[in-house]
Amino acid sequence: MSTVLIDYDSGNLHSAEKAFQRMAAETGAGKVVVTADPDTVARADRIVLPGDGAFPACRRGLQAIDGLEEAIVEAVEARGIPFLGICVGMQMLTTWGREYEDVRGFGWIPGEVTRITPDDPSLKVPHMGWNDLVIDSVHPVLAGIETGDHAYFVHSYAMRVTEPAHLLAHADYGGPVTAIVGTRNVVGTQFHPEKSQRAGLRLIANFLGWRP
Amino acid sequence: MLKTRIIPCLDVADGRVVKGVNFVDLVDAGDPVEQAQAYDAAGADELCFLDIHATHENRGTMYDLATRTAEQCFMPLTIGGGVRTVEDVRNLLLAGADKVSFNSAAVADPDVVARAADKFGSQCIVVAIDAKTVAPGKWEIFTHGGRRPTGIDAVAFAKTVVTKGAGEILLTSMDRDGTKQGFNIPLTRAIADAVPVPVIASGGVGTLDHLVEGVTEGHASAVLAASIFHFGTYSIAEAKAHMAAAGIPVRLN
Numbered sequence: 001m002s003t004v005l006i007d008y009d010s011g012n013l014h015s016a017e018k019a020f021q022r023m024a025a026e027t028g029a030g031k032v033v034v035t036a037d038p039d040t041v042a043r044a045d046r047i048v049l050p051g052d053g054a055f056p057a058c059r060r061g062l063q064a065i066d067g068l069e070e071a072i073v074e075a076v077e078a079r080g081i082p083f084l085g086i087c088v089g090m091q092m093l094t095t096w097g098r099e100y101e102d103v104r105g106f107g108w109i110p111g112e113v114t115r116i117t118p119d120d121p122s123l124k125v126p127h128m129g130w131n132d133l134v135i136d137s138v139h140p141v142l143a144g145i146e147t148g149d150h151a152y153f154v155h156s157y158a159m160r161v162t163e164p165a166h167l168l169a170h171a172d173y174g175g176p177v178t179a180i181v182g183t184r185n186v187v188g189t190q191f192h193p194e195k196s197q198r199a200g201l202r203l204i205a206n207f208l209g210w211r212p
Numbered sequence: 213m214l215k216t217r218i219i220p221c222l223d224v225a226d227g228r229v230v231k232g233v234n235f236v237d238l239v240d241a242g243d244p245v246e247q248a249q250a251y252d253a254a255g256a257d258e259l260c261f262l263d264i265h266a267t268h269e270n271r272g273t274m275y276d277l278a279t280r281t282a283e284q285c286f287m288p289l290t291i292g293g294g295v296r297t298v299e300d301v302r303n304l305l306l307a308g309a310d311k312v313s314f315n316s317a318a319v320a321d322p323d324v325v326a327r328a329a330d331k332f333g334s335q336c337i338v339v340a341i342d343a344k345t346v347a348p349g350k351w352e353i354f355t356h357g358g359r360r361p362t363g364i365d366a367v368a369f370a371k372t373v374v375t376k377g378a379g380e381i382l383l384t385s386m387d388r389d390g391t392k393q394g395f396n397i398p399l400t401r402a403i404a405d406a407v408p409v410p411v412i413a414s415g416g417v418g419t420l421d422h423l424v425e426g427v428t429e430g431h432a433s434a435v436l437a438a439s440i441f442h443f444g445t446y447s448i449a450e451a452k453a454h455m456a457a458a459g460i461p462v463r464l465n
Contacts, residue, residue: 014308015282053333123214124410124433126335126379130215130257130463150215150463152288154335154379173214195288195310197252 001030003046003208006089008036008061008068010051016086019194019204020048029208038067046208047075051088055097055113055157058088059105076108076186083186084141084207090188091159093181099157108186110162116155118174126156131171131191133179133199139168141187141206142180149199151179151191158190185212215463216427217257217434218451219412220441222247224293225265227273245280248289251441254448257463258288260313260382260436266294275307282308292340292382301328305336313338313382316355319362319369322376329377334409339378341366343399344386351385351399358386366399367406374407381407382436384415392418392439400430412436420446420454427460 003020007013013034020032033040041047049072051058062069076083085093092105096112105113116125130150135142153171159178161167168187169180181188187207193200223230228242248259259281263274274291281289291304292313301312318325318339329337342358343351343366351366370381383403385396395413404411410433413426417437426432440446446454452462 014279014306015286015310018283018308019286052335122431124408126409127214128335128380128410129217129433132213132215132463153214154288156334171214194286197286201286 001045002043003029003032003048004041004044005032005034005048005050006036006041006062006068006072007034008058008065010053010058010061010088013050016048016050016194019201020208023201023205024208027205027208036065036068038065038071041068041071041075044075044081046082046084047072048084048086049089049092050086051090051092053088055088055091055099056101056103059092059097059103062092073106076106080185080212082207082210082212085186085188086194087155087190087192090181090190091157093186093188094159094161097157109159109166109181109183109188111160111166113157113159116158116173116177120174123174126154127158127173127177128154131173131177133169133171135169137165137168137182139182139187140210141182141203142168143206144202145199150196151189151193151199152195153177153179153191155190213461215257215461216455217412218423218448218455218462219258219260219434219436220251220256220448221260221262221414221436221438223262223264223438224274224277225263226270227277230264244277245284248281248285251448252285252287255452255463256287256448257434258290259285260290260292263291263293271300271303275303278304278307278309290338290382292338297324298327298331301332301337305332311336311338311380313340315340315342318373319353319355319364322372325373325376325378329379334377334379337378338380338382339373340382340384341370341403342384342386345396345399349398349402351402354386358389367402370403370407374409378409380410380412382412382414383432386415388416389414390439391416394418394422395426395430395432397425397430400426400432404431404433410434420451423451424455424458424460427455428458
């Protein structure tokens with residue numbers, strides 16, 4: 001079994017690597033590899049796509065590595081292996097990113113990514129810090145995680161899903177903010193599970209044991 | 213609902229804690245990683261390491277510290293002190309920091325904030341502002357540990373660095389730091405109300421009511437303290453309970 005964390009020069013993968021390695025060791029989920037190599041991705045049993053910064057920059061960063069995006073799409077669509085997107089890596093699951101410019105995502109979860117506009121003008125953007133989750137759908141990746149558990153968010157844009165069934169959890173920040181999405185073998189978290197202490201580590205462990 | 217963050221700050225020199233927890237049994241009280249784990253277990257919302265003797269020669273110790281902390285603590289970590297260039301930011305992020313804080317380098321050249329934010333995103337770029345009251349309702353930036361005046365207005369500077377891409381402001385009132393008299397509330401509120409990004413209030417916390425005031429009157433999104441936690445005057449849990457009782461949302465699980 002191997003889990004790959006895709007490294008396309010988008011921010012700090014160190015804490016994600018350490019969190020996945022720790023939970024993989026605890027759950028016997030095999031090795032965790034940080035890579036940008038399409039051949040390694042093509043052979044992976046699980047894929048984690050992190051992402052920090054702006055949607056267009058992340059999208060181009062992925063596309064700049066020859067064969068990487070094709071390997072991801074093949075793994076997810078043809079082989080059906082479990083895929084987890086984190087932060088902008090989650091946002092890229094949707095159809096359109098609308099940060100600075102309109103950029104297409106993978107389109108696995110229909111919707112778009114738009115700027116957060118809290119209905120309370122005193123609320124700051126970015127939405128930064130610990131917010132409590134409201135679980136909207138039962139899902140194996142959410143086992144042991146309940147409404148009221150906290151997760152660590154840092155983002156100025158958020159996903160709006162077209163299909164309510166794809167929304168697994170949200171947080172409230174002057175209106176609902178999409179926190180976890182999922183469909184078939186694909187899940188994504190807007191927050192950083194590798195920074196979210198208990199609930200985050202639990203979600204990582206769940207993902208490593210998930211057989212969609 | 214988003215929770216108000218409580219952030220303990222550890223002063224570090226040459227990879228060792230010079231002001232930190234001394235109320236719990238630690239095998240090596242000078243080891244920042246052990247201290248970080250203690251705060252992690254205690255429910256701190258983030259951690260901040262401040263390299264107080266940062267020099268070019270000892271940068272490696274801070275990278276090593278970030279790496280070891282990130283292996284043990286799955287919570288957000290900010291590192292500041294001696295950060296001058298985009299390359300410094302890159303090295304700290306790669307080592308394991310989640311956010312990196314500019315201080316005097318941003319005063320000397322605010323565009324370094326823009327270069328770092330363009331490269332790594334605003335979410336990981338903090339600007340630490342050290343300010344002193346120079347007249348009623350007027351605050352000036354001071355550098356070099358509060359000794360050197362710059363003539364720069366703190367509120368205008370905060371707006372400038374946010375325009376450049378700072379994702380958060382760590383605001384220390386130099387006339388309150390170490391006094392235990394409470395945050396400089398007018399300063400904190402002036403800056404928190406002037407910028408759209410979160411402001412962390414710092415400097416002067418002596419009681420739990422001071423933490424509450426920083427949020428309710430200072431409009432801060434987070435509160436940073438060192439001494440009251442390090443010396444065991446109050447625990448993180450007591451601070452959170454006190455803030456919750458005052459109606460401030462905090463993370464209790």
